[in-house]
Amino acid sequence: MDTAPAAPDDDEPRLPLGTAVLVVVLALFAALTAGHVVAAFVGPGASPLVAVGNSVIDLSPSWLVEFGKDVFGTKNKLVLLLGIGLALVLLAVAAGAASRRRSAPGVWLIIVLGAVGLAAVVTRPELGQLAAAAPIASFLVGIAVFPWLHRLALETYAGKAASASGAGGVGEARSAGTTDASRRRFLGSSLGVVAGAGVAGLTGQAFAGPDIQASRATIAPFSPATKAPPLPTGADFAANGTPTLITPNRDFYTIHTALVVPRVPVDGWTLRIHGMVDRPLTLTYDDLRRRPLVERTLTLACVSNPVGGTLISTANFIGVDLRDLLREAGVKPGAEQLYSTSHDGFTAGTPVDVVMEPDRRAMLALGMNGEPLPVSHGFPVRMIVPGLYGFVSATKWLVDLELTTWDAKQGYWQPRGWAREAPVKTQSRIDGPLGDITAGDVVVAGTAWAPHVGVDAVEVRVDDGPWQRAELSTEVSVDTWRMWRATVHMKPGQNTVTCRATDRTGATQPEIQTPVAPDGATGWHSVTFTAK
Ligand SMILES: Nc1nc2c(c(=O)[nH]1)N[C@H]1C(S)=C(S)[C@@H](COP(=O)(O)O)O[C@H]1N2
Numbered sequence: 418m419d420t421a422p423a424a425p426d427d428d429e430p431r432l433p434l435g436t437a438v439l440v441v442v443l444a445l446f447a448a449l450t451a452g453h454v455v456a457a458f459v460g461p462g463a464s465p466l467v468a469v470g471n472s473v474i475d476l477s478p479s480w481l482v483e484f485g486k487d488v489f490g491t492k493n494k495l496v497l498l499l500g501i502g503l504a505l506v507l508l509a510v511a512a513g514a515a516s517r518r519r520s521a522p523g524v525w526l527i528i529v530l531g532a533v534g535l536a537a538v539v540t541r542p543e544l545g546q547l548a549a550a551a552p553i554a555s556f557l558v559g560i561a562v563f564p565w566l567h568r569l570a571l572e573t574y575a576g577k578a579a580s581a582s583g584a585g586g587v588g589e590a591r592s593a594g595t596t597d598a599s600r601r602r603f604l605g606s607s608l609g610v611v612a613g614a615g616v617a618g619l620t621g622q623a624f625a626g627p628d629i630q631a632s633r634a635t636i637a638p639f640s641p642a643t644k645a646p647p648l649p650t651g652a653d654f655a656a657n658g659t660p661t662l663i664t665p666n667r668d669f670y671t672i673h674t675a676l677v678v679p680r681v682p683v684d685g686w687t688l689r690i691h692g693m694v695d696r697p698l699t700l701t702y703d704d705l706r707r708r709p710l711v712e713r714t715l716t717l718a719c720v721s722n723p724v725g726g727t728l729i730s731t732a733n734f735i736g737v738d739l740r741d742l743l744r745e746a747g748v749k750p751g752a753e754q755l756y757s758t759s760h761d762g763f764t765a766g767t768p769v770d771v772v773m774e775p776d777r778r779a780m781l782a783l784g785m786n787g788e789p790l791p792v793s794h795g796f797p798v799r800m801i802v803p804g805l806y807g808f809v810s811a812t813k814w815l816v817d818l819e820l821t822t823w824d825a826k827q828g829y830w831q832p833r834g835w836a837r838e839a840p841v842k843t844q845s846r847i848d849g850p851l852g853d854i855t856a857g858d859v860v861v862a863g864t865a866w867a868p869h870v871g872v873d874a875v876e877v878r879v880d881d882g883p884w885q886r887a888e889l890s891t892e893v894s895v896d897t898w899r900m901w902r903a904t905v906h907m908k909p910g911q912n913t914v915t916c917r918a919t920d921r922t923g924a925t926q927p928e929i930q931t932p933v934a935p936d937g938a939t940g941w942h943s944v945t946f947t948a949k
Pocket residue numbers: 669670671672673674675717718719720759760761763793794795806807808811812813814
């Protein structure tokens with residue numbers, strides 16, 4: 418790489434590659450920070466980086482999304498952001514290399530990236546018109562900072578070039594002085610850009626951060642008219658390694674497509690219920706709160722949970738009965754699909770006949786384990802339908818419910834290769850024992866679920882031995898997972914334990930392994946334990 422400050426063949430000053438790239442990187446950094454800060458006020462999803470990331474997720478083919486989830490697990494969003502960061506660095510290197518003399522190529526990069534950021538933000542369904550302010554701020558800062566730093570850098574090297582070709586005493590000294598001064602100016606300005614962006618970023622964070630938590634904090638404690646029954650004794654075998662029956666909010670699994678969690682304050686939140694109904698409704702948070710609140714112990718499962726996986730949790734959800742609400746709106750005959758939309762544009766289609774089953778206990782949840790919903794679990798309001806996977810029923814940050822037909826609309830995951838109707842499959846999993854095992858009698862324990870159907874039996878076996886019936890924890894309801902435990906004999910060395918559940922219809926979970934797509938994994942869970 419040529420790092421000479423000036424080309425010998427002409428007088429035009431030329432930046433070393435590293436400096437040219439640095440100028441582009443600094444300008445992009447300042448631009449993205451500016452957008453991020455403005456986004457803190459107009460909505461976190463308006464940050465150009467976040468909006469582009471969200472659009473990449475939504476536009477990616479489903480195989481790529483699944484590949485990302487498989488390879489990077491819950492870190493997949495971090496990897497996506499790092500990937501976008503890397504792409505920006507590569508573009509900065511290219512633009513820097515092209516901008517060693519003139520700023521035009523770098524200016525073009527900023528124009529193109531500005532357009533991409535603006536396009537991503539204005540096409541995000543969750544963002545209002547005000548959101549465009551964030552990418553515009555990015556663009557304005559980028560288009561101002563880049564030519565400015567570029568000029569300062571060039572002045573430094575113009576000075577050097579002059580001093581290199583200058584002849585003799587006084588003149589040389591003066592040129593060197595100019596060089597030092599301009600170098601100081603360039604370095605000082607660069608540091609100023611970094612510091613300014615840092616301070617602005619932190620200020621933005623500080624202003625925007627507490628906002629949604631403040632809204633959450635204004636929610637008065639719920640006093641449900643119908644409380645969840647107290648947990649029976651023996652509801653879990655946590656002492657043997659299973660989870661507790663109720664998952665604490667901080668441990669409840671989290672799945673959503675949004676790159677940053679939507680922040681939806683209660684003030685101004687409304688839920689529209691419309692479409693094929695006799696009486697369309699628009700409800701505020703207080704409208705919902707004033708209804709008789711119910712508390713229900715419900716298990717929620719993700720369709721992407723592999724056999725043996727942990728994308729399943731249970732909570733006491735507090736909210737309003739969804740069937741009652743829909744009956745007030747008056748569901749018209751012919752309505753097949755309850756199409757729910759979240760603030761961030763996620764959608765799910767739920768069968769109307771399932772939601773309207775008298776004993777289905779579907780709800781709009783406002784609270785979870787005694788608190789207002791945590792922001793990452795859908796504050797202020799989400800949907801929960803016992804027995805259906807979350808992707809077709811459990812819309813978080815809910816803002817709209819439309820009664821419609823299957824032909825009219827498709828939920829978010831359906832065109833991406835996932836099923837339209839997706840009841841949770843009967844499954845069982847081995848959780849314990851944890852720690853060292855001594856050969857002989859060993860208590861193995863685990864979790865089983867058949868939401869809205871109920872688990873009737875779990876069997877375990879060691880290697881190819883006979884199936885042995887496990888003890889089941891006390892059932893809380895058919896909508897709640899159950900724990901199991903069994904004493905099995907383990908020999909010194911390796912022992913492969915397998916489990917299988919049978920639900921209340923008498924169906925035993927199939928041995929055949931199928932992938933999570935399109936409607937949930939099947940197969941038996943096995944764990945190999947080494948006993949001493
Ligand atoms: N707005 C929104 N709601 C959503 C999703 C989403 O991506 N966006 N994911 C769904 C899926 S796939 C599941 S499994 C559940 C997970 O809910 P949790 O994060 O509270 O566990 O939320 C559902 N609701």
